[in-house]
Amino acid sequence: MERKIVLKKDLLDAFQKVGVKAGQTVMVHCSLSALGFVCGGAQVVIEALMESVGEDGTLMMPTQSWKNLDPTSGVHWQEPQEWWQLIRDNWPAWGRYAQFLTENHDLSNIFGDGSPIGKLYELDGYVLLIGVGYDKNTSLHLADVRADYPGKHNTVESSAILENGVRVWKSYETLFVDGEDFDRIGQAFEASCYIAKAALGNGTVTFMRQRDLVDFAVRWIRENRK
Secondary structure: OOOOOHHHHHHHHHHHHHHOOOOEEEEEEEEOOOHHHHHHHHHHHHHHHHHHHHHOOOEEEEOOEEEEEOOOOOOOOOOOHHHHHHHHHOOOEEOOOOHHHHOOOOHHOOOOOOOOHHHHHHHHOOEEEOOOOOOHOOHHHHHHHHHOOOOOEEEEEEEEEEEEOEEEEEEEEOOOOOOOOOHHHHHHHHHHOOEEEEOOEEEEEEEEEEEHHHHHHHHHHHOOOO
């Protein structure tokens, strides 16, 4: 397939077409490689997002390093290596509600109420998928936490954290999640209601209200998971 060229104007037009507006709080999941050749790379995408939600808006963009994974083994970055720690330190928000979304985050509650994803639900925010599918839609983990199903269980995770100013390796109990059925949930969700989409380069932009997605997914999980 020929790689299409994506300009900043194309990004702004696609975001406007699906309904991204000034003042909104938006969680973004993005794959630049799925779009083709994005002129200006990640910086241009972020600039277009910031311009779309404006000064009164808020952006969330998770780094996908919540287990302190090494970016060279399994977590693929578009940003320069010298930005990695800066991004981690400021995960995951920019804008009006950035402090609210990130403060008092409990390691044992990575995806539940009180987490950045749970707080996005409180704010009645949105999810924007840029070149990715529902398997990358981390808001579905909030539905994982809220829904009851027979196989639901916890697991022990470990991460490097700062505790009283000292870097320590901390183990904690949290909900076991794998997301194997997230694409199925997404297909069922889109079959049940209209979801805004727009073509962008070689990929697609998908935009949805997070509460609609999470509430639907809770019902789906209760009815379908073993």
